Amino acid sequence: xxxxxxxxxxxxxxxxxxxxxxxxxxxxxxxxxxxxxxxxxxxxxxxxxxxxxxxxxxxxxxxxxxxxxxxxxxxxxxxxxxxxxxxxxxxxxxxxxxxxxxxxxxxxxxxxxxxxxxxxxxxxxxxxxxxxxxxxxxxxxxxxxxxxxxxxxxxxxxxxxxxxxxxxxxxxxxxxxxxxxxxxxxxxxxxxxxxxxxxxxxxxxxxxxxxxxxxxxxxxxxxxxxxxxxxxxxxx
Amino acid sequence: xxxxxxxxxxxxxxxxxxxxxxxxxxxxxxxxxxxxxxxxxxxxxxxxxxxxxxxxxxxxxxxxxxxxxxxxxxxxxxxxxxxxxxxxxxxxxxxxxxxxxxxxxxxxxxxxxxxxxxxxxxxxxxxxxxxxxxxxxxxxxxxxxxxxxxxxxxxxxxxxxxxxxxxxxxxxxxxxxxxxxxxxxxxxxxxxxxxxxxxxxxxxxxxxxxxxxxxxxxxxxxxxxxxxxxxxxxxx
DNA sequence: CCGGCGTTGTCACAGCGGTGTCATGTAAGC
DNA sequence: GCTTACATGACACCGCTGTGACAACGCCGG
Numbered sequence: 391x392x393x394x395x396x397x398x399x400x401x402x403x404x405x406x407x408x409x410x411x412x413x414x415x416x417x418x419x420x421x422x423x424x425x426x427x428x429x430x431x432x433x434x435x436x437x438x439x440x441x442x443x444x445x446x447x448x449x450x451x452x453x454x455x456x457x458x459x460x461x462x463x464x465x466x467x468x469x470x471x472x473x474x475x476x477x478x479x480x481x482x483x484x485x486x487x488x489x490x491x492x493x494x495x496x497x498x499x500x501x502x503x504x505x506x507x508x509x510x511x512x513x514x515x516x517x518x519x520x521x522x523x524x525x526x527x528x529x530x531x532x533x534x535x536x537x538x539x540x541x542x543x544x545x546x547x548x549x550x551x552x553x554x555x556x557x558x559x560x561x562x563x564x565x566x567x568x569x570x571x572x573x574x575x576x577x578x579x580x581x582x583x584x585x586x587x588x589x590x591x592x593x594x595x596x597x598x599x600x601x602x603x604x605x606x607x608x609x610x611x612x613x614x615x616x617x618x619x620x621x622x623x624x625x626x
Numbered sequence: 627x628x629x630x631x632x633x634x635x636x637x638x639x640x641x642x643x644x645x646x647x648x649x650x651x652x653x654x655x656x657x658x659x660x661x662x663x664x665x666x667x668x669x670x671x672x673x674x675x676x677x678x679x680x681x682x683x684x685x686x687x688x689x690x691x692x693x694x695x696x697x698x699x700x701x702x703x704x705x706x707x708x709x710x711x712x713x714x715x716x717x718x719x720x721x722x723x724x725x726x727x728x729x730x731x732x733x734x735x736x737x738x739x740x741x742x743x744x745x746x747x748x749x750x751x752x753x754x755x756x757x758x759x760x761x762x763x764x765x766x767x768x769x770x771x772x773x774x775x776x777x778x779x780x781x782x783x784x785x786x787x788x789x790x791x792x793x794x795x796x797x798x799x800x801x802x803x804x805x806x807x808x809x810x811x812x813x814x815x816x817x818x819x820x821x822x823x824x825x826x827x828x829x830x831x832x833x834x835x836x837x838x839x840x841x842x843x844x845x846x847x848x849x850x851x852x853x854x855x856x857x858x859x860x861x862x
Numbered sequence: 863c864c865g866g867c868g869t870t871g872t873c874a875c876a877g878c879g880g881t882g883t884c885a886t887g888t889a890a891g892c
Numbered sequence: 893g894c895t896t897a898c899a900t901g902a903c904a905c906c907g908c909t910g911t912g913a914c915a916a917c918g919c920c921g922g
Contacts, residue, residue: 568774614776616789
């Protein structure tokens with residue numbers, strides 16, 4: 391385990407019951423994570439804007455909004471759409487739990503759980519979401535994506551993209567020369583297991599191509615018939 | 627959700643206790659997965675070579691080898707290194723379980739678990755590992771097939787192939803120097819239980835040869851009269 | 863509180879490319 | 893030479909993808 395990448399990550403725990411919160415905090419801090427806490431959705435929003443956590447651990451049942459609604463909200467906001475979410479559910483909420491994965495969270499744990507299981511899942515999610523951290527700037531042949539300012543430019547000209555197209559392009563530029571199915575793209579760009587038509591990907595591909603076309607960069611977005619799409623600076 | 631991509635996936639359950647095996651089988655089959663079973667490491671090896679499962683569900687404690695050792699072994703073998711593994715552990719095996727995710731498995735479930743949790747995790751893992759299948763790169767004498775980008779190139783020149791020709795070539799390059807009947811090829815390239823004329827294979831062989839001909843690589847696709855075809859870099 | 867504005871997901875339709883089958887030409891084996 | 897198996901070109905069908913339009917939704921600014 392690479393301590394450098396994994397440690398000192400900030401985790402926001404959204405949980406209304408203090409004992410559970412403490413138990414979670416204890417386990418995570420022993421694993422050398424930084425823990426922030428929030429009791430409800432509103433203070434969670436503030437904490438997200440303030441702390442910019444690397445991962446959110448959220449109870450399924452919150453006072454007021456349901457965890458599901460809240461995750462959907464987080465996914466919409468560009469500030470939080472890239473932050474992975476792990477859901478905490480009780481065994482009783484069986485039916486809901488399965489739906490949980492269709493909400494947009496990255497994983498979930500079932501109460502009662504152990505500290506080590508929690509830490510393991512947190513690490514696993516961080517491991518697969520962290521590489522390609524969102525802040526870095528990527529450039530290919532003059533097409534530049536600046537993660538810090540969330541801006542895209544072609545040479546000197548700015549490229550106007552919607553939030554989804556931006557995330558799509560960032561995903562592509564972080565993983566070039568590789569074919570992804572529509573389903574994989576929904577998972578990695580929209581969020582794990584969101585319920586959206588696969589053909590929606592086509593539409594956003596179209597929008598991304600349209601935005602890149604004036605600069606000729608639409609040639610980077612390549613269709614692989616029967617499989618999906620690929621980002622590549624070489625000819626298709 | 628596209629039934630075609632998710633359904634009909636083969637899952638190998640490696641578990642020595644029959645009741646648990648049955649419970650798992652029941653849940654997975656209700657979710658329309660194909661289930662194969664193995665009681666120990668040795669029969670698991672055979673099943674992997676034979677069935678080529680899309681995912682392996684493995685108990686942490688197996689008679690003889692530990693699950694961890696076995697996963698390591700699977701990861702070394704090129705035949706199985708790409709197959710995702712979900713580990714099944716008991717709550718008691720706390721310490722080991724944490725190591726589990728560092729062993730090379732893709733996820734794990736803790737006993738006791740519900741069918742719906744299991745199915746949800748299986749689906750989640752398949753969804754994120756299910757690219758065009760094999761992502762390995764194969765090369766023979768300058769003819770290169772890159773699984774990740776699904777591209778074929780002869781030296782520096784790209785080779786244009788349709789999806790079926792691509793799969794056909796990948797099958798050939800994965801199994802060189804061996805004759806396959808048309809029926810075998812239909813099973814392995816087209817998929818089991820497809821009803822297609824055997825002569826169709828000839829046509830796709832023709833198309834593959836045509837695409838490879840400009841580079842002289844059509845000589846690799848060799849006819850074995852009365853038996854089928856063979857891929858070989860040596861003279862026919 | 864209301865009404866533009868931008869973004870998003872879905873649909874319908876069109877075009878193209880891929881696929882399977884057939885008919886015919888050609889080579890191999892006896 | 894005759895039979896059989898394979899090679900090849902043509903063709904019709906169909907599924908996949910590209911594309912424009914549209915409705916729903918949240919976000920301001922008024």
